[in-house]
Amino acid sequence: MTDTNPMFGALRLPRSILFGRGQRRAIGSATAKIGKRALLCTDPRQSAQPEFRDILADLAANGVETHVFDQTIPDLPIGSIEACVAEVSGFAPDVVIGVGGGSSMDMAKVVAVLLTHGGDVRSYYGEFAVPGPVIPLIAVPTTSGTGSEVTPVAVVADEQRGAKVGIASPHLIPLIAICDPELTVTCPPGLTACSGADALTHAVEAFTTLARPIDAMLTEQHVFVGKNVLSDHFAKLAVANVFQYLERGYRDGADVEAREGLMLAALAAGCAFGTAGTAAAHALQYPVGNLTHTAHGDGVATLLPYVMQYNRPSCVDAFVELARTIGLPEGSPDDMSQAFIDAAATLLAAVKIPASLAALGLPADQQDFVAENALNAARLVKNNPRPLDLAAMQSITRAAFSGDRAALRTI
Known part of the structure; x- marks a missing residue:
């Protein structure tokens, strides 16, 4: 065989x-x-x-x-x-x-x-x-x-x-x-949320990065080599722990068990994306962060649900696997993949991550600038599981600015 x-x-x-x-x-x-x-x-x-x-x-x-x-x-x-x-x-x-x-x-x-x-x-x-x-x-x-x-x-x-x-x-x-x-333990709630949301973004993007054709020279020619069986192991551990512990750590900083779970999540997410790489949420955050002077974790996490929504047609199986990782109910692949995106958005809202680029402070007239400049992050763009061009970046940026994730379901 x-x-x-x-x-x-x-x-x-x-x-x-x-x-x-x-x-x-x-x-x-x-x-x-x-x-x-x-x-x-x-x-x-x-x-x-x-x-x-x-x-x-x-x-x-x-x-x-x-x-x-x-x-x-x-x-x-x-x-x-x-x-x-x-x-x-x-x-x-x-x-x-x-x-x-x-x-x-x-x-x-x-x-x-x-x-x-x-x-x-x-x-x-x-x-x-x-x-x-x-x-x-x-x-x-x-x-x-x-x-x-x-x-x-x-x-x-x-x-x-x-x-x-x-x-x-x-x-x-x-x-x-x-x-x-x-x-x-001394991290205030806002920093706990921002940091944990950063770890979630690292893990989800590492788990859904484009898998490259297998080549013995891949690690010799690229620092970030895309989705693989070893990085996936750490990414799933990180996702599971963020969903289990982020809201707990945010609400009670003295909850040492939650602090342990979140630090393990951040460590595991680093192990995952340090080899697999990240993708569109990080590419978009670079210009967003420069324009808004907001924390990296807040920026990537604000963008994450919109990037996931855009990527879903190319990531249904991966999102289903993550849905099972966090214990979501069984259903059709379409339903489970969407349920995971919705669950991530709900968790981020619970720890007060801004729900849109407008809420993050991006000026309305800078949306296309963000889309254009995000394409300059070539190592991140090439990692995205669904191809990205200017029109795609603009669709993500505009949906993320208005807070309308549903607008990306038909693209």
Whole structure:
């Protein structure tokens, strides 16, 4: 019998991933095995936390000298990266630790590149532009959303371009990820919602990305290789956990079980999209985020139900599988795939994610600008399971602006 559906799987992950309550107490010992001079990249809110001071004390107790850069700015403007590099140029770290949300971990990644290879941040845009290994990275997330602790990408805000741009290279994957849900207990409800919605978007887009023709050179030629059997495993875990725990964590930040479930979701979603990639929701968010100055997680999550609705004709089976993953009632494939989209929209509304681009603050006259500029994110556009052209992008953007998801059912 001929096998007409061969399996393909690919993952690129840290050498070590530690997950669970109290795992931050391994940072000092783990760092000392790598180097003796650690740069910590974080933000002012995080550096003031008692847990951060405990991390510094743990590093010192293990003989690690530290330098703290705590001026990381959300969305990571290039000027902030350059300020960090200039500040630590005389310190010569042999390990870089990112402690915080996605921007702090991405700061650690890009600074490690510049300290190792020099040059301008802009010279590393795109895929595979980092020429070789970088100073070892340790990532310690304090939110449950971006998954940056396990991914090969960092996103920076290029002020000159007026755009967010990705640097994608396997060399950016941290050597060690230490994921301690106790570090997320202080996240306020809005940040919990935004982060968890980001994780959901990562997982759904990774699970529904276009599956590429199987080729032994796929991972050699692309950082993000599309839907595959290994990334699918992590994407489903993430979706299940977000649906089980997001609203709980949003309503009660002290619910440590919910914090655990959400951090595992974010980690699993990172494992999924770090290899499979993301698609149209992320492509559209780049210009939306630049125009509205809103959080990445809010932007992609606002767009997600509309992108899912547009993609549904190409994703019926995938959405049915996700519907079963979260325990929706059995029915026809059409009904179940639509039910999953509706359930995602309902969950996002329950945690106060804006329901439309208008509610997010996008000016009405910028809808076509968003559609046109989203097409510039070629690595995301090519990943989308249903082909995208300007007319398709405009249909998604206009439906998302007006809040009319039904308008996409007939396209």
